[in-house]
Each structure stands twice: as C-alpha cells, then as structure tokens.
Amino acid sequence: MDLSPTTRQAAAAAAPPDFLEFAAARGGPLYRTAYLLTGGDRHLAEDLVQEALSRVFVRWRRVSRLENPAGYAQKVLFNTFVSHRRRRSSRESAAHELPEPAVLDADPALRVTLLQALQTLSARDRAVVVLRYWEDRSVEETAAILQLSSTAVRSRTHRALHRMRALLGDTFAERAAG
Amino acid sequence: MSFEDELTRALRQAVDDAPPPSVEGIAFGAHQRGTRHKRRRAVFAGAAAVVLLAGAGTLAAQLRPAATVAAPAAQPSTTAPSTAPSTEPTVTVERMLDLLRERLPGATLSTPVGLVRGGDDQHAPVRTASAAFTVTDSRGSSSVRVMVVRLEPRNPSTTTYCPPGSTPTTCTVTARPDGSRLTAYRPEAALGGEQVWVVTLLKPDGTQVIADSGNLPGPGSKADGPTRDAPVLDTPQLSALATDPVWQSVSDAIAAGRTVPGDS
Numbered sequence: 001m002d003l004s005p006t007t008r009q010a011a012a013a014a015a016p017p018d019f020l021e022f023a024a025a026r027g028g029p030l031y032r033t034a035y036l037l038t039g040g041d042r043h044l045a046e047d048l049v050q051e052a053l054s055r056v057f058v059r060w061r062r063v064s065r066l067e068n069p070a071g072y073a074q075k076v077l078f079n080t081f082v083s084h085r086r087r088r089s090s091r092e093s094a095a096h097e098l099p100e101p102a103v104l105d106a107d108p109a110l111r112v113t114l115l116q117a118l119q120t121l122s123a124r125d126r127a128v129v130v131l132r133y134w135e136d137r138s139v140e141e142t143a144a145i146l147q148l149s150s151t152a153v154r155s156r157t158h159r160a161l162h163r164m165r166a167l168l169g170d171t172f173a174e175r176a177a178g
Numbered sequence: 179m180s181f182e183d184e185l186t187r188a189l190r191q192a193v194d195d196a197p198p199p200s201v202e203g204i205a206f207g208a209h210q211r212g213t214r215h216k217r218r219r220a221v222f223a224g225a226a227a228v229v230l231l232a233g234a235g236t237l238a239a240q241l242r243p244a245a246t247v248a249a250p251a252a253q254p255s256t257t258a259p260s261t262a263p264s265t266e267p268t269v270t271v272e273r274m275l276d277l278l279r280e281r282l283p284g285a286t287l288s289t290p291v292g293l294v295r296g297g298d299d300q301h302a303p304v305r306t307a308s309a310a311f312t313v314t315d316s317r318g319s320s321s322v323r324v325m326v327v328r329l330e331p332r333n334p335s336t337t338t339y340c341p342p343g344s345t346p347t348t349c350t351v352t353a354r355p356d357g358s359r360l361t362a363y364r365p366e367a368a369l370g371g372e373q374v375w376v377v378t379l380l381k382p383d384g385t386q387v388i389a390d391s392g393n394l395p396g397p398g399s400k401a402d403g404p405t406r407d408a409p410v411l412d413t414p415q416l417s418a419l420a421t422d423p424v425w426q427s428v429s430d431a432i433a434a435g436r437t438v439p440g441d442s
Contacts (some may be wrong), residue, residue, distance in 0.1 A: 023205035031199040036189060042197050049199070050207040057212030111192045120306050120327070122293045133182060134189040155394055159321070162374050165181055166339070166388070172184045 019060050023053045026070055030077050036130045037081045040115030052077040075145050078131070082123045082146065110171055117167040124148070125160040132157055269294055269431045270438040274309035277424055278324050285410075287311040289395070291323075292442045305432040312395045318405030319395035321374075326425050328432040329384035334359040339378040357382045360421065362413040367393075371404040377416040385429035389420040 027049060034045035034052075056063055056073050063069050118126055124146065131142040132153075143153045179187075267273060271292035279287060291310040310323035339361040340349035352360045358381040367373045376390035391409035411419065431437065 020205050020209060023208050024201050027201040027204040027208075028199060031201070031204065032193045032196065035193060035196045040192065040196070042199070046199055046204055046207075049204050050211055053204065053208030054211035054215055057208055058215045060212075110188055111195055114188045114192050119295065120293075120325075122291065129185075130189070133186045134193070136186070158372055158374075158394060159323075159392070161182070161185075162376070162390070162392075164185060166376065166378075168185070168188070169181070170338070172181065172188075 018064060019057055022064070022069060022073075023057075026073055027053070029070075030073060033074065033077060033130060033135070034081070036115075036118060036134055037078075037126060039119035039126070040111070048081055049077065052080045055080065078127050078145050079147070082127055113168060113171050117164055120167065121160055121163060125156050125163075128153055128156045129160045129164065266434075266436065267427065267431055268436045268438060269307050269428055271309075271440045271442050274307050274324075274428070275311075275442075277428070278309040278311065278322070281324075281419060281422060281424075282311065282313065282322060285311075286314045288314065290442065292440075294437050294439050305437070307428055307432060307437065313410045314395075315410065317407070317410075318393070320406050320410035321390075321392045321394055322409075322411055322419075323388075323390050324419060324425070325388040326428045326432065327386040327388070328429050329386055331382060331384045332380075334380040334382060337380055339363065339380075354421075358385075360417060362417060364413050373404070373409055375409050375411070375413055375416060377413055377420045379420040379425075381426075381429075383429075384433075385426060387420045387425045387429075389416040391416060 030049045030052065031045055034048040035042065038044040038048060052073060055076050056069075063072055066072055118129065121129065127146055128142060131137040131145060132139075137145070139150050139153050139157070142148075143150045146153070148156075271294050274294065275290045275292045279290075289312045292308065294307045295305065305328040306325060308323060308325035310321060313320050313322050334357065335353070337359070338351070340351065340363060344363065344365070348365050349361065349363045352362075354360060358379055361378045361380075362375075363377070364375045365373070372392065372394055374390055374392035374394075376388060378389075379385075379387040389411075391411040393404040393406040393409050395405055
C-alpha cells in the first residue's frame, strides 16, 4: 500500500471529508475486534479492518447519515470476516507465526493459548465467541449482527464454549492455582 | 470465577497485549481500497453479460472434482474401526465430511459443518481438521463431531483431558497398547439439559482426535434447546469413532501439509 505523503494528500482530497476521520476514529476499536477474530494475526486483522472500512466507504454517503455508523461498520467487519473465506484462507499462514498449540504445554502462555484456541473454531463460532464474551453482546444482538437465529447463536455458543473449555480449562485452572 | 468470566478476562488481556495498529494506515488503505471497489462496480455494471458468462465458467471449474485421492470404501462404522487408506489423500472439508458420514452409516444427517486449518511446518502452525453433522432419529436431533489436531510429538501420559472437578465417574482415562491414551468425559447435564460427551485420543506422535456428541442439534436447527435426553452417541461409540485408524491418515496428511484450508 502506497502511503507516501503525496498519496495521502490525494486521498484526503478525494475522500468525503468525514470518512477519513471516521475511519481513523473507528480503526482502533475495529482492529481490536479483528485481532481476536483472526486469532491474533496483526496483519490479517489490519487487512480485515481495511476491507470492512472500504466497504463502508463505498456506501459512505448513506452510512454517514445513519444513526449509528460505528455499529454499521462493526456489522460489516463481522460479515466480512465470516464471508470472506478466500481471503482468509489465502492469508491463513500468517497466523501460524505463533508457536505450536500450547494447550498441552506444561507452562503455557495464556495469550498464545487463547489465540490458538480461537483459531480452532470455525469463522462463525469465533465471531460468536468474540461478540458474546469480548463485546459482551446479548444473544439477540449477536444474532442480529451475524444474521443468525437466536437458536443458532445459542447452539454455536454452547459448542464453542465446550471446545474452548476443552482447550483452555487446564490453563485457567493453572492460572487460578498459581 | 466461572469459565465464561475467565474467558472474557483472557480475551480482554489478549487484546490489551496486542500490538498497536497503524490507524492512519488503515484509514487511508480503506479509502484506496474503497475507491477501487467503486471503480470495479462501475466496470461490472457496464459489462454484466460478460461477468455472468465468466462467472458461469468459474463456477463450472469449481464444481469439478478436486484432484485428490478418492475417499476410502464406506465399510467402517463407529463400532467397527476401519483400515486406514493406503493412499495419500489430501484433507479437504469435503473429505472430512465424507469420512465422518461414512462412519455414521444409516444415520439421517444434516447441516454439515467442516473446518480444515493447515499451513507450512516451519512455523509450527495449528493444524486441524474437523467435521460435524446433526443426526436426527425418532428421539430427536443430536450433534456428532470429530476433530483431528496434529500437535508436536509428546508423551500422552503427561497430559490430562479430565477437567478440574471431574470425577472417576465422569471422566476416565485408558492407556492403550500403542502408547496412546483415551480420555472419555461424560459430565452431568447442564441446568438447561444440555449434554455433550467427549472422547479424546492422544498419540505419542502428536495426533489428537476429539470426538464429541451433544443432545443439541447443530447450527441451522430451529430447536431452542436440547431435543433429546442424551447425545446420540455414547462414550463407547465415541471411543470407537476416535480410535478409528482413518483419522491417523488425516493426521499424517495434516502433518505433511496435504491440506486445503477452508470451512463450511
């Protein structure tokens, strides 16, 4: 990506005046969500946020008049993550800079273990976990964002927690004991 | 602190520890990419017929059978472990679903869910493949899933999959002649009646096979809670499924990088 001063000036001149401001303001929160969605892959997370915001840009004239453009951008982020399989698969190797799954290691680093556990979930299950347990969204809110039924969200939550518990239970127990 | 609370805390901690993003770069990159999207839309709108033809060609190409080795004969079942195929198959989502389907003969299956994750060995990636179905019978719907993970070689006796609080009644560990260990976890039903029974096989070469079955239907169901009094597969059946030799071939393929990442 060309980020030379000339390019930035040209972009600033061409973009709607408040899009860049919006993107800069929302980039951080969206990145943090994307960081979890991508299982801790910083580069893929930035790429995901860029893609989501670029889709917002395409509809910016309409989006900017919404009551909650930030909420819209977040919904686009999740939908981009879930639907954009080809991009995700092609970039999957970047996430593998993390060490081997630490779920069984004697002295696991919690963050690495957690992120790797997230990577074992399907895209939708991971999105459900991030929405429910990081963003503290209700089942109904999660269902609305992911365009799933509440039943599906509950089912996916149950399964994902079961999987995460199997992978993280010992780690949490060790941390509590320590 | 409940597991859910621990999870929330761990997620927050992971995000706090994340490297900071280049927010300005993201914003400008989004603008540049968005501009390209707009241009592409304009081009596509002017050449819809061409796109339709090209799309049809692409779809036809995608629907061609993958250049992979055919699935093994559908003779094994959950109670009669099969012989691993002698060929060297590539692991795909479709193949994982086929392998699990073949091991559930006669069952009414729906809502297949598959996942294959792989990569190069250089960075020791998470390498896993899984498949799941909703199984429906006269007693209701149930989930069945198998997950194969290739870890680094390790001594299975040093690892426990019995969670804290489990008892010999709910979690049993069996040492097998080949050096592997089989853990069967059959917890009591949750307050809402949900039950998930899970069997985990860990081999010295790092092959981990997790087979589980729950009394909840899989994704896509309209059921709002358990539809059976118990999962469709009990722990002996899950044990047979987990120890089926075919998963070793999947594990070996994962280790060799013969995977096509994807999910469904």
